[in-house]
Amino acid sequence: MKSDILIIGAGGAGLVSALYAHKNGAKVRVITKEYPTRSQTCMAQGGINAVLDESNDSVESHIKNTLKSAHGIADEDAIRLLCSEAPEAIEWLDSIGVCFSRTDDSKIAQRTLGGASAPRACYAQDYTGLKILHTLYDRCLAEGIEILSDKYLLDLVVDDNSVSGATVLDIRSGEVINYEANAVVIATGGYSRVYDKHSTNSTATTGDGIVTALRAGARVSDMEFVQFHPTALKNSSILISESARGAGGHLLNSKGERFVDELLPRDKVARAIFDEMEKGEEIFLDIRHLGEEFIDNELPQERKLAKLYENIDPVYDLIPIKPVAHYTMGGIEVDSTSSTIVDGLYAVGECANHRVHGANRLGGNSLLELIVFGKQAGINSAKYALKNGVKNFKPLDSLTNINHNPEIDFYKIKKELGDIFYINVGIKRDKQTLESTLKKVDTYIESLPKMGVEDVSKIYNTNLIEFLEFKNMLELSKYILIGAIHRDESRGAHFRVDTQNEDSKFKNHTIICKDGVVYED
């Protein structure tokens, strides 16, 4: 049963790490709570950033744009690595078969996303993440890497601050399994579903790995920075990609007026929309002038999504939109080798904080992060695992204390939490409301023993999985609030109406440990 490396999560970050760890001689096992090909990475539409043609763009500009958008709390060295390795990352993706869209002269096509000074996002129509994820999965299968689906991470096995595996629930059988490994890579994605339906994210994006790593002794940072995407469909929160604005789409209020430069970074555009909405305006994205041929060639998914979920056709109609939670900049604190402070524990992808996004991520930099830091996490965890062969493996039996006669319906609380977060911990926040929200979260946490799982079946008990995810989100919501209360300033995606300017006192990272203590680095 033992592998050198256990990778938890089969999205872009997990699969890239797996390929590089395998290439570096490690025996790799990947587990995921869903099917690998359904991981949220498949939802990415707009593109992945890289400077491919130095005649109209430069790596320095990519670095400069990323630093600017991060609002001073990113690590410049990490950003330099991200941007300078980007061309090689695209070359690698191209070489393993990702079918990027092409220009007439067969070069990889690129488009402009918000906050970028040049067309820099490489794309595959508006199915970029899907093509990348499925190609990575194909490569893993071809390399014979073991990938196990329907396995839910419960806890990490840690002894004396050294990780030696994980305790997992087999969703198919209901059995608890322990997987032994010399190193563990957490690649479980972000935590935007704390906002429940007010999020573009997949329902699986519940921050499980982040809470689990924290419980195991790792630290998390910058949890208060949650990016709101300006253009989600009004009724379903389904994303309409930034590439629609990049191609020339306009944002209009009910009077048909444009009110913001559509290509500003997301924090600014989302706030401008929010201001209009507060005045009672409805907001629309208008791409009609781009024409049917362009929309069908470059944005086919956006048209399908708008028809399916909003019952409108963007070729002829305005698209009603609203900003919702989209990306979480905070995550597991890692160093420049993707390692946490727990020996042998690595983290990568949206669940990790490599300090490249700071207070506001640039569109197209997240997929890039998966490739650049996935490679690094794979190589470094392999080196570690092959050097540190024998560990004390004391597995846990984690699934005790499930209440099968709940008095409180946790689904109701989950929805309530999402609604409260959207309003109180959203695009604009203030200290008093954040503090009262924290009290509310504390009352939910106190009521947890009265919540539970009515379904007692063992096989595919989704009621149980949803409850475990809910518990993780509830815990995480506390850390988001602690960070947001602590950060007495406005910076990037964290906008406090009671302190609206950046304050140099807070030009550092908010770091939180298991006991909830905040300190800065």
Ligand SMILES: Cc1cc2nc3c(=O)[nH]c(=O)nc-3n(C[C@H](O)[C@H](O)[C@H](O)COP(=O)(O)OP(=O)(O)OC[C@H]3O[C@@H](n4cnc5c(N)ncnc54)[C@H](O)[C@@H]3O)c2cc1C
């Ligand atoms: C609609 C949408 C569009 C986007 N468009 C873009 C874009 O154009 N460009 C860009 O750069 N970024 C984009 N992003 C962001 C980007 O897609 C994500 O940040 C990125 O794909 C996250 O990848 P990941 O590998 O870290 O996590 P994910 O792809 O979320 O994968 C997480 C994996 O962990 C597994 N997992 C989670 N919890 C557990 C558990 N308890 N036990 C076992 N397994 C678990 C999941 O099953 C999954 O396999 C977009 C995001 C969304 C939602």
